[in-house]
Amino acid sequence: MMNTNEVAFLSNILKTPKQIAIIPHRNPDGDALGSSLGLYHVLKQLNHQVKVVSPNDFPEFISWLPDANEVIVFEKNYDDCSSFLQGCDLVFTLDFNAFHRAGDQMGSYLEKLRKTFIMIDHHQMPENYAEITVSDTSYGSTCELLYNFIEQLNLSHLITKDVATCIYTGIVTDSGSFKFVKTTGNTHRVVAKLIDLGVDNPKVHSQLFNTTSFNQLQLLGRALQNLKVLYNHSAAYTYLSQTDLDEFNYQKGDTEGIVNYGLSLKGINLAAIFIENKEEGMIKISFRSEGDFDVNNFARNYFNGGGHINAAGGKSFDSLSDAISKFETVLTTINKQ
Ligand code: 5GP
Ligand code: MN
Numbered sequence: 001m002m003n004t005n006e007v008a009f010l011s012n013i014l015k016t017p018k019q020i021a022i023i024p025h026r027n028p029d030g031d032a033l034g035s036s037l038g039l040y041h042v043l044k045q046l047n048h049q050v051k052v053v054s055p056n057d058f059p060e061f062i063s064w065l066p067d068a069n070e071v072i073v074f075e076k077n078y079d080d081c082s083s084f085l086q087g088c089d090l091v092f093t094l095d096f097n098a099f100h101r102a103g104d105q106m107g108s109y110l111e112k113l114r115k116t117f118i119m120i121d122h123h124q125m126p127e128n129y130a131e132i133t134v135s136d137t138s139y140g141s142t143c144e145l146l147y148n149f150i151e152q153l154n155l156s157h158l159i160t161k162d163v164a165t166c167i168y169t170g171i172v173t174d175s176g177s178f179k180f181v182k183t184t185g186n187t188h189r190v191v192a193k194l195i196d197l198g199v200d201n202p203k204v205h206s207q208l209f210n211t212t213s214f215n216q217l218q219l220l221g222r223a224l225q226n227l228k229v230l231y232n233h234s235a236a237y238t239y240l241s242q243t244d245l246d247e248f249n250y251q252k253g254d255t256e257g258i259v260n261y262g263l264s265l266k267g268i269n270l271a272a273i274f275i276e277n278k279e280e281g282m283i284k285i286s287f288r289s290e291g292d293f294d295v296n297n298f299a300r301n302y303f304n305g306g307g308h309i310n311a312a313g314g315k316s317f318d319s320l321s322d323a324i325s326k327f328e329t330v331l332t333t334i335n336k337q
Helices: 004-014 030-045 078-086 099-112 142-152 161-174 185-196 201-209 214-225 242-247 295-302 320-333
Strands: 019-024 049-054 090-094 117-121 132-135 228-230 235-240 270-277 282-289 311-316
Touching: 004 132, 019 030, 019 078, 019 099, 030 049, 030 090, 030 142, 030 161, 049 078, 090 099, 117 142, 142 161, 142 185, 161 185, 161 201, 214 235, 214 242, 235 320, 242 270, 270 320, 282 295, 282 320, 295 311, 295 320, 311 320
Parallel strands: 019 049, 019 090, 090 117, 117 132, 235 270
Antiparallel strands: 228 235, 270 282, 282 311
16 A cells, blocks of 8 residues: 555645546456556546556457446557657556566557556566555455555545446456455455445446357367366366467457366366467466465466466467477476475
């Protein structure tokens, strides 16, 4: 949380109308877009000129979030995004803590952008670019942290149903619907207040999780058939090649959550999925673990990535099969048991 000086500094800035950009990480998920739009709706009520500037497009399953259609996309609309950012008094970065997480293009743009940054995030090892760094890894989501941030600024009265819906969405998606380790009493207290503020929780769940397309289900089927179990490492992994993705007309977000199926196997506490992306010339990897196996370190050390202890991601510029071989080799080397 912020100290008293930081609260005073920020409250003072927000007292008069400002131009403010809010940036989620690249490939925004429910927490990144939910927190960004939640903050957007709060700041709008204070008469600031606010825009959410996303590095790239967001997936369909969160496109119903209130005012998601107002988001401008840096990689699609450079001119508008750049001119807005240049005119800003304040730039919030939400759900990430290192500029490269905004992607190559927007990341290097932000490196050069001399503006006052405010970071709100729950990942490990924050970079040092922000005037105010609200970074707390004990939170399960940026949205939950944002709720407490709004409270700290004495702006709770601005948490409308729309704000509450955005925040609720990020909490639900990052906590695996309230089941992951960092789901605390505070999480449930915050959620209770959000529901009291009018969040239609069954509807949010339905909009998030019950809009699967036939192709998406078939793609999941392919991933489950590709599943390999490494019992001696208590690990399981699967993969989807570009051909698999093409066959089922892959849309952004279609592979969300597939990695978790590996963890549901008895005796397995490390799961991975390797997804080929021919266009970007890389393999995107997601890691999930249960218990002590630290996938943040694992992704950082071996797969150009990072994240949290139990959920992390990375990438490989090898072929799909080489990336998988490396995974198996590394597991053997570190002799995980
Ligand atoms: P996912 O597997 O859902 O893409 O990501 C899981 C977690 O790891 C998220 O919290 C995400 O922010 C983080 N993460 C995913 N990919 C990367 C990456 O390439 N680099 C870093 N530093 N973190 C990542
Ligand atoms: Mn998050």
